[in-house]
Amino acid sequence: MHVLITGAAGMIGRxxxxxxxxxxxxxxxxxxxxxxxxxxxxxxxxxLRRASSADSDLAAPGVAEKAVAxxxxxxxxxxxxxxAEAELDFEKGYRSNLGRHPRAARGxxxxxxxxxxxxxxxxxxxxxxxxxxxxxxxDFHLTPPHVLRHRQGDRRTAARRLHPARLxxxxxxxxxxxxxxxGDAQQRRRRxxxxxxxxxxxxxxxxxxxxxxxGAPIPTRARAPRWAS
Amino acid sequence: MGFLIHAAGxxxxxxxxxxxxxxxxxxxxxxEQILALARIAGKRVAGRIRRVPDPLTERIVAGWPxxxxxxxxxxxxFVPKTASxxxxxxxxxxxxxxxxxx
Numbered sequence: 395m396h397v398l399i400t401g402a403a404g405m406i407g408r409x410x411x412x413x414x415x416x417x418x419x420x421x422x423x424x425x426x427x428x429x430x431x432x433x434x435x436x437x438x439x440x441x442l443r444r445a446s447s448a449d450s451d452l453a454a455p456g457v458a459e460k461a462v463a464x465x466x467x468x469x470x471x472x473x474x475x476x477x478a479e480a481e482l483d484f485e486k487g488y489r490s491n492l493g494r495h496p497r498a499a500r501g502x503x504x505x506x507x508x509x510x511x512x513x514x515x516x517x518x519x520x521x522x523x524x525x526x527x528x529x530x531x532x533d534f535h536l537t538p539p540h541v542l543r544h545r546q547g548d549r550r551t552a553a554r555r556l557h558p559a560r561l562x563x564x565x566x567x568x569x570x571x572x573x574x575x576x577g578d579a580q581q582r583r584r585r586x587x588x589x590x591x592x593x594x595x596x597x598x599x600x601x602x603x604x605x606x607x608x609g610a611p612i613p614t615r616a617r618a619p620r621w622a623s
Numbered sequence: 624m625g626f627l628i629h630a631a632g633x634x635x636x637x638x639x640x641x642x643x644x645x646x647x648x649x650x651x652x653x654x655e656q657i658l659a660l661a662r663i664a665g666k667r668v669a670g671r672i673r674r675v676p677d678p679l680t681e682r683i684v685a686g687w688p689x690x691x692x693x694x695x696x697x698x699x700x701f702v703p704k705t706a707s708x709x710x711x712x713x714x715x716x717x718x719x720x721x722x723x724x725x
Contacts, residue, residue: 406627413624421632468631482679514630519645520686529690532645538686 398466401473403432471515647693
């Protein structure tokens with residue numbers, strides 16, 4: 395099974411990637427290859443060190459198409475910009491949370507007519523609109539007051555039109571500033587001891603790995619992760 | 624993470640025309656969160672919390688519902704972690720204090 399994860403270096407993506415790297419299977423089916431799309435450099439979990447890469451913007455022309463060129467069977471679409479960041483920067487929130495998704499979906503649709511990957515992506519509970527009852531039912535109205543959540547609502551519509559998809563709404567538990575600070579600190583640490591990162595700077599590892607130049611997925615050949623022992 | 628993986632294995636037909644699902648989760652007050660932090664990381668860590676109103680944050684949080692029924696998700700097999708399994712993953716108190724308290 396070939397699996398694509400967008401936003402693989404993000405809050406949710408990192409945890410999902412570590413889980414998949416540990417089990418090397420998804421719902422009982424072995425993962426033969428894994429494609430990662432992320433907007434910042436992250437070396438990834440140790441078990442997949444050879445497969446990790448960064449520096450891809452799904453909103454850029456051709457990037458999403460390249461990500462799905464190898465026809466991943468399952469796509470975890472987790473890329474996005476969270477609450478305060480999207481509120482403060484309208485253009486960035488619009489481009490990231492709405493622009494990326496149709497491009498990614500079109501990439502899948504354009505790959506070939508019969509290609510229907512399984513898409514799973516996440517949102518937050520803020521897609522609903524106040525005032526709220528004590529507990530909202532599954533069919534509560536979607537009238538969010540925020541910039542970000544409008545984008546997510548639009549995004550859901552796009553996914554529904556194009557693909558059999560699933561959307562999981564989750565409670566967010568961390569502020570975006572915390573995440574950015576953590577990511578920046580990690581990057582600074584990495585730059586401070588960066589000689590080992592020569593592999594990730596090579597042209598072949600620039601964007602989506604492990605995918606060969608002809609677009610074919612490369613088996614990850616994941617080693618047993620140290621934390622599993 | 625279990626929810627994402629479980630979602631990837633659900634047959635398309637089981638979802639019907641509505642593909643969006645609210646997940647079961649934890650609902651608590653900020654006061655309960657602070658008490659939990661004090662219990663896990665110690666009062667010195669929890670004591671750093673200050674009440675500082677922020678208009679942007681207030682506006683964002685006002686768009687969050689307190690709870691969701693998540694009935695459809697539960698019917699489709701999305702089972703939340705119980706309190707016992709969550710607490711078993713919490714690191715030892717002394718380790719947390721060493722990590723966060725200067």
